[in-house]
Amino acid sequence: MLKVNNLSKTYSKGNTKAVDNLNFSVKKGEIFGFLGPNGAGKTTTIKMIVGLLKPTDGKVIINNIDNQKNVLQAKRHISYVPDKPEVLDKLKGIGYLNFIADVYGVKQEDKRKRMEYYLELFSMKDAVNDVISSYSHGMKQKIALIGALLHEPDLFILDEPMVGLDPKSSYNLKEVMRSRCEKGKSVFFSTHVLEVAEKLCDRIAIINKGKIIAQGTMEELRALEGEENSLEKIFLELTEK
Numbered sequence: 093m094l095k096v097n098n099l100s101k102t103y104s105k106g107n108t109k110a111v112d113n114l115n116f117s118v119k120k121g122e123i124f125g126f127l128g129p130n131g132a133g134k135t136t137t138i139k140m141i142v143g144l145l146k147p148t149d150g151k152v153i154i155n156n157i158d159n160q161k162n163v164l165q166a167k168r169h170i171s172y173v174p175d176k177p178e179v180l181d182k183l184k185g186i187g188y189l190n191f192i193a194d195v196y197g198v199k200q201e202d203k204r205k206r207m208e209y210y211l212e213l214f215s216m217k218d219a220v221n222d223v224i225s226s227y228s229h230g231m232k233q234k235i236a237l238i239g240a241l242l243h244e245p246d247l248f249i250l251d252e253p254m255v256g257l258d259p260k261s262s263y264n265l266k267e268v269m270r271s272r273c274e275k276g277k278s279v280f281f282s283t284h285v286l287e288v289a290e291k292l293c294d295r296i297a298i299i300n301k302g303k304i305i306a307q308g309t310m311e312e313l314r315a316l317e318g319e320e321n322s323l324e325k326i327f328l329e330l331t332e333k
């Protein structure tokens with residue numbers, strides 16, 4: 093589903109590599125967690141995966157499509173929700189959702205059913221006719237999430253998705269992530285919430301100072317640092333080395 097090959101990024105302002113030769117892949121039907129301390133390179137990596145930043149080196153392949161050679165085709169397979177979603181403020185929630193569904197060519201009947209389902213799930217039915225500029229941070233995040241789910245992406249990419257969500261919405265989002273994987277779709281997300289990663293992810297990669305320092309299933313990560321260790325302990329031990 094997603095292959096990241098020798099991916100690097102050096103910002104023109106900085107001398108050091110923000111992302112340094114990353115290699116990993118996300119399989120069909122898998123939830124993949126991307127963990128790392130502040131400034132480790134998570135957002136930079138995600139922006140390269142979704143085609144918002146040009147890599148200095150390396151490749152991103154989405155469903156066998158090189159995202160630098162065929163940006164639009166690659167984008168059809170993904171949805172991305174950034175950590176601070178910038179949804180079109182002047183639109184009403186419903187206008188935004190219709191706009192996104194039309195961009196992706198979602199059929200009317202599918203659009204109606206999916207909107208109804210996700211608006212109910214994320215308690216946004218009452219707010220959908222209000223202007224987005226009147227929404228709270230969490231509500232903006234939820235309308236962005238709903239918009240991102242309308243075209244049933246093969247790969248759902250989320251940067252810090254739990255930040256700003258109330259417990260019920262956070263729980264529901266985790267359920268959505270699980271159900272996407274049961275349908276053979278994939279999820280890639282960054283998080284600082286280690287308990288979420290531990291419970292939810294099939295595989296995890298830990299990035300520190302631009303480099304992946306460990307990746308694998310929870311069992312494989314535990315084998316690196318000791319059988320009994322929680323992800324928190326493994327994370328702290330690996331990132332403080």
Ligand SMILES: Nc1ncnc2c1ncn2[C@@H]1O[C@H](COP(=O)(O)OP(=O)(O)OP(=O)(O)O)[C@@H](O)[C@H]1O
Binds near residue numbers: 133135
């Ligand atoms: N536009 C930019 N120009 C120059 N340097 C940048 C830019 N964006 C990020 N960086 C640098 O790249 C490195 C990685 O940043 P990035 O935002 O990818 O980290 P992150 O893991 O997402 O961090 P956080 O968890 O704090 O959000 C940092 O050293 C940061 O200062």
